[in-house]
Amino acid sequence: MNKKQFGCLLIFIFLNTPLFSQQDGTTDRGRTVNFLNHKHNFISPLGYVHKLKNGRNDTEFIFQFSIKLPVIGNPEKTVLFAAYTQKSFWQVYSAKESRPFREHNYNPDVFLKSAGKNFNVDLGIEHESNGKSEPNSRAYNRSYLKLNLNTALVKTSLKGWLTLSEEQALAPYYKDMGKERSIDDYYGNFELEITWFMGKVHFYNLARYNHKTKYGAYKGNCSIATNSWIAPFVEYFKGYGDSLIDYNHSIERYTLGIIISR
Numbered sequence: 001m002n003k004k005q006f007g008c009l010l011i012f013i014f015l016n017t018p019l020f021s022q023q024d025g026t027t028d029r030g031r032t033v034n035f036l037n038h039k040h041n042f043i044s045p046l047g048y049v050h051k052l053k054n055g056r057n058d059t060e061f062i063f064q065f066s067i068k069l070p071v072i073g074n075p076e077k078t079v080l081f082a083a084y085t086q087k088s089f090w091q092v093y094s095a096k097e098s099r100p101f102r103e104h105n106y107n108p109d110v111f112l113k114s115a116g117k118n119f120n121v122d123l124g125i126e127h128e129s130n131g132k133s134e135p136n137s138r139a140y141n142r143s144y145l146k147l148n149l150n151t152a153l154v155k156t157s158l159k160g161w162l163t164l165s166e167e168q169a170l171a172p173y174y175k176d177m178g179k180e181r182s183i184d185d186y187y188g189n190f191e192l193e194i195t196w197f198m199g200k201v202h203f204y205n206l207a208r209y210n211h212k213t214k215y216g217a218y219k220g221n222c223s224i225a226t227n228s229w230i231a232p233f234v235e236y237f238k239g240y241g242d243s244l245i246d247y248n249h250s251i252e253r254y255t256l257g258i259i260i261s262r
Helices: 003-015 183-187
Strands: 042-049 059-073 078-090 101-114 119-129 139-150 154-167 190-198 201-209 216-224 230-239 251-260
Touching: 059 101, 119 154, 154 183
Parallel strands: none
Antiparallel strands: 042 059, 042 251, 059 078, 078 101, 101 119, 119 139, 139 154, 154 190, 190 201, 201 216, 216 230, 230 251
């Protein structure tokens, strides 16, 4: 592991300690903090892709950190958030290739969240890219609307978006009746998330779908809390969009890891 790789892991662990992970913006000692969880934060030393066909190692180390910061507003009315999520794919088991990072996906996000404990709405703009040069550059910019419904047993969100622009550089297109495929054709037009709470056990499901192309993805995981901020999990993913570089390749992935401050 080189210094850059080690530094990335240190930043990930630091940002996900309890100081930064309380959903109500306070620590256990009652001190106010600004950073909150956004999407899932996790470390997965085992991410296995079934029947991988492109020649790379089918098992890799995956981690994601995701935080948000309230910028301005009143929690009883509307709050403007700035958020950042990064997902990294590390070919740590490819010793002959010097264990390279295969892909990083960078996802900054700005959104307004309406007040409401059981029901609220997010309205935002997000960018996602992999930071690569041609011919491997992938990026998009979207505006989105997200509806959130929360109860004691179930947390549900439905997100729809309008793609403002996207970039696939010189990547090869799949063609169907002469039409070039876009990232949206594979990622879908909407995203549905449902989490069931059963004590320390959480069942998380995500589905994306494009009704025109019939492409999309499903992800499901089960996590079990061992203390206030660590939960081992197992996960299954099937479909498109596991990473930006492989947006137009369907994969089936099995993952084992730890969710931090779920």
